[in-house]
Amino acid sequence: MARHPEYQYLDLLEHLLEKGDRRIDRTGVGTLSAFGAMMRFDLSDGTFPAFTTKRVYWKTAIKEMLWFLTGQTNIQSLLKENVRIWTDWPLDKYRKATGEDISQEAFEERILGDDAFAEQWGDLGPVYGKQWRRWLDAEGREHDQIATVIEALKHNPASRRMLFHAWNVGELDQMALPPCHMTYQFHTAQAGDGRLKLSMLLFQRSLDIGLGAPFNCAASAALLTMMAQQVDMVPGDLIWVAGDYHLYLNHLDMAETLISRDPRPFPKLHLRRKPDSIDGYRIDDFEVTGYQPHDAIAAPVAV
Template sequence: MRHPEYQYLDLLETLLERGDRRIDRTGVGTLSIFGAMMRFDLSDNTFPVYTTKRVYWKTAVKEMLWFLTGETNIQSLLKNNVTIWTDWPLDKYRRMTGDEISQKEFEKRIVEDDAFAKAWGDLGPVYGKQWRRWLDADGREHDQIAGVIETLNNNPSSRRMLFHAWNVPELSGMALHPCHLVYQFHVGGLGRTEKPKLSMLCYVRSNDMGLGNPFNICQQAALLAMVAQQVDMDLGELVWVGGDVHLYLNHEDLAREQLARAPRPFPKLHLKRKPDSIDGYTIDDFEVTGYDPHPPITAPVAV
């Protein structure tokens, strides 16, 4: 059986061979294709962390846990040694103040100075705000995650088990428009003697295949594992669907280096305990075994 990571490598190869060269929002430029799909079978607790370069899965899962809190300020992320969202508020701070502060010093001030963090560390109403505190026209907040879990428990054959972050009136206030946009759940095997299987599809309107996608895939698998545990279901498939699938021009060497490497077996994920709710997970609950990747490959982030 062909290793499932080849789905990702095939996309990298396609982008290099026939991606449409485009000028993008960041000014860096991309090679782009439109429309792609990957499927990962998680039924044996496979954790799809790519192996052709080291993926720092703990950082990715910490980001997912942060989304689930509903928070939008990078202070709590930085306190957990996650720096992947710093570029956007740092860029805004430099442009608005003229202070060419280093990233390290900026992050230090965010962590240590609550007033500075409040003024400069907020990303606007990004993912977590929309997932957990969607504000409607009447001023009421809606917890989309809680709604999905309630429906999975009470009406698992529903075709309406989804949440999303594309809140049109609030897009202009976001540091970055949502990329992983829609999450939809599907339950298979209802009425059989064994446990039903929970699958999840994630539609990503725009996906950076060099840096973003490796993070997204493993954190989406982690989310599926948490939700499945909460509703007492077995794991099914993670289905990833990409809209504008692209490779930044300054990531071409990264892609070629990965394509020269052969995938190794995916690791396994075990959740050490079952918290009372989806809000109760911490990074210490995730036990990943058998991860033996090739060395990391560094590449710049396009802001």
């Protein structure tokens, strides 16, 4: 019997616990760090790599991906979808700037209820979506990298230049957080039924393995599925590559618990409809069946 693909993830956790380099990081929390890793997931039968050794809130992950695709950079639209994963950074900035010890809940309420406040304090700078959809070049022209990839997939699917990335050197200092999942590259091959199979490689320069990896795998699987549907291809392999992957020292107990659990079968992902463009997807378009994970594990985010 084939080994469950989630063991690729558990093996990385185990490697960090046993051999990770202990260091103090940017956040001050401290990590166990290693360099260079790869995981591969076959999505051709509808498999959705939502990890099962703890519950992954896949709807939140996909809502974030849909937000990236809009090109927006303000957390107000995320909060309207009840997604709170980006609040920590603008909240931290607001507290330091004003000295006000405001709660996260109160800050989010102000972002939602006051457009002027949201414009001043809710923007994350030119993060992912801005670079994906509105990359600004030296001549002042905007480039929609996603649209460019889709055009290449339709008209030149053997190209080796089908990629988009977010590491815009000239704008890094304006971002709340420089891009972690920074490069996405696409590749097509014959699927055997006359159609092409679309695979995607995601490179992450930096990865919080405890909180980030389960989220990023689910979100990027959704992106690959959307892209394949838009160009009438079959989803192929999702290949995840990491540079510096690390386990925060306040996540050690979580890692031990995850390793002690046996993975359960991955769920299936089905798109209920085909929108006219990549911009047309909504969270209700994603149907996930057969997801029966172990219990969720709460863990803090390092800001």
